[in-house]
Amino acid sequence: MVSKGLLTFPSNPSIAATGVTAGPLEKKSPFSSQFDKIYTDERMHLKTNEQGHAKMIEDASMIALSKIDAVPSKADFFFAGDLVNQMTPSNFSASTLQIPYIGMFSACATSISSLLMAALVTDANLSEITLAGAGSQHNAIERQFRYPVEYGSQKPESSQWTVTAAGIAVVTPNRKKTPVITKGTMGRVIDLGMTDPLNMGAAMAPAAMDTLERHLKGHQASEADYDLIMTGDLGKTGFTIFKELATRKEIVVSEKFQDAGEAFYGGDPKFFSGASGAGCSSAIYFSEVYGKMMTGDYQKVLLIATGSLLSPLSYQQGETIPCIAHAVELMMK
Amino acid sequence: MDEKKFAKIEQQLSPKTPLGLNIVKAFLTGGTICLIGQFIAMFYMTFFDFTERTASNPTVATMVFLAMVLTGLGQYKKIAQFGGAGAAVPITGFSNAVVSASIEHKSEGYVLGVGGNMFKLAGSVILFGVVSAFTVALIKTILVKFGVVSW
Numbered sequence: 001m002v003s004k005g006l007l008t009f010p011s012n013p014s015i016a017a018t019g020v021t022a023g024p025l026e027k028k029s030p031f032s033s034q035f036d037k038i039y040t041d042e043r044m045h046l047k048t049n050e051q052g053h054a055k056m057i058e059d060a061s062m063i064a065l066s067k068i069d070a071v072p073s074k075a076d077f078f079f080a081g082d083l084v085n086q087m088t089p090s091n092f093s094a095s096t097l098q099i100p101y102i103g104m105f106s107a108c109a110t111s112i113s114s115l116l117m118a119a120l121v122t123d124a125n126l127s128e129i130t131l132a133g134a135g136s137q138h139n140a141i142e143r144q145f146r147y148p149v150e151y152g153s154q155k156p157e158s159s160q161w162t163v164t165a166a167g168i169a170v171v172t173p174n175r176k177k178t179p180v181i182t183k184g185t186m187g188r189v190i191d192l193g194m195t196d197p198l199n200m201g202a203a204m205a206p207a208a209m210d211t212l213e214r215h216l217k218g219h220q221a222s223e224a225d226y227d228l229i230m231t232g233d234l235g236k237t238g239f240t241i242f243k244e245l246a247t248r249k250e251i252v253v254s255e256k257f258q259d260a261g262e263a264f265y266g267g268d269p270k271f272f273s274g275a276s277g278a279g280c281s282s283a284i285y286f287s288e289v290y291g292k293m294m295t296g297d298y299q300k301v302l303l304i305a306t307g308s309l310l311s312p313l314s315y316q317q318g319e320t321i322p323c324i325a326h327a328v329e330l331m332m333k
Numbered sequence: 334m335d336e337k338k339f340a341k342i343e344q345q346l347s348p349k350t351p352l353g354l355n356i357v358k359a360f361l362t363g364g365t366i367c368l369i370g371q372f373i374a375m376f377y378m379t380f381f382d383f384t385e386r387t388a389s390n391p392t393v394a395t396m397v398f399l400a401m402v403l404t405g406l407g408q409y410k411k412i413a414q415f416g417g418a419g420a421a422v423p424i425t426g427f428s429n430a431v432v433s434a435s436i437e438h439k440s441e442g443y444v445l446g447v448g449g450n451m452f453k454l455a456g457s458v459i460l461f462g463v464v465s466a467f468t469v470a471l472i473k474t475i476l477v478k479f480g481v482v483s484w
Contacts, residue, residue, distance in 0.1 A: 148433040150405075150432070151429060151454065152412060153410075153413060192334065192339040206339060241343060244346060
């Protein structure tokens with residue numbers, strides 16, 4: 001049943017396996033032991049940042065597939081995206097993998113929008129193996145959205161650090177003893193007039209709130225039903241605002257509320273407000289959260305990935321920052 | 334929720350820019366860079382045949398060179414994070430803007446990449462620098478002509 005962006009997946013597609021790759025700096029993350037592969041070189045020993053970026057997505061896909069003893073030729077669909085213009089890293093990785101592919105762009109919410117697409121095709125009985133995920137590479141994304149990496153500009157405390165990481169999930173028809181995708185909510189674009197690209201957490205917080213509210217109302221759920229409600233990359237600033245917005249909507253904000261961006265680098269002030277990037281939520285969701293579901297620490301989680309849909313052109317033209325958040329509900333049955 | 338109401342919440346909860354502290358840091362950083370420049374100028378005047386006026390050219394070149402090396406070693410951005418405008422305004426900031434853009438675009442080749450993008454950030458500094466220098470020179474020329482000031 002589908003209505004107004006609310007999705008339910010009666011066949012309960014499984015996330016059969018995941019693959020997470022990350023750059024050398026991401027070793028500092030308290031979750032780094034959960035990542036499948038950490039490169040020693042920020043360009044993955046390739047010539048350009050963008051090539052390294054593609055390699056990261058490709059390796060994460062291969063690792064995820066290998067965990068269910070599958071090869072790319074066995075896979076039916078590949079939904080992935082990143083933040084580089086025209087998503088070339090994802091395109092190049094899809095070129096190597098040769099899995100039928102549609103590039104996804106929901107900025108940093110691509111981890112979940114891809115997963116929703118994978119759940120849809122699997123639930124429609126159209127796929128045995130679908131790969132879904134997203135990635136980001138710090139240097140490639142910084143040059144895309146901001147200044148050259150070595151340019152000295154003073155970053156405010158609200159700014160976030162784009163992670164170098166990629167996370168891919170393998171979605172299959174229901175399998176026992178794996179987390180299943182039960183529900184989802186496709187986000188609406190929310191724009192409350194924020195214009196500061198160095199405070200994107202604040203811009204994205206209302207989008208996360210909107211999706212959370214719609215998900216809870218639409219699926220007749222309550223925040224108490226979940227072991228974890230995790231937003232994507234709001235960072236310290238955005239997450240504080242998100243919690244304030246939730247409190248005002250009379251949602252009980254407890255320890256269960258977490259943000260992947262805030263948690264990614266363990267709150268290290270060197271990374272300002274925390275992590276961001278398409279790889280941020282996908283890496284944490286598909287390593288830490290997935291792992292804790294497999295061990296039974298979490299039974300039911302709600303993941304709300306957030307993305308700000310701006311471009312350098314749009315904000316230089318004085319436009320506000322439109323934002324989106326997609327949600328997915330996972331259960332261990 | 335309307336935009337005004339949200340803007341209020343956002344302003345309350347977003348971290349404030351420590352303006353006073355940033356100004357002090359910028360002053361110290363910019364001052365230190367200029368002090369180093371002063372020592373270099375004195376070095377050229379003491380050990381070579383330069384006057385106070387002619388020493389400025391090799392001094393500027395040396396400062397640009399030092400900032401280039403620091404940028405290449407990944408250190409200038411750290412100075413800038415601390416010093417803000419204090420690191421951006423001196424000639425070393427200009428050097429950093431040119432060199433960082435060059436490093437960044439090396440992957441697209443020397444002509445379209447380095448050549449085409451080298452002045453991406455510094456270009457407007459050159460443009461507005463030249464325009465303002467011209468305007469100031471024009472004003473001064475007029476004032477000298479009317480005997481208000483002398484060269």
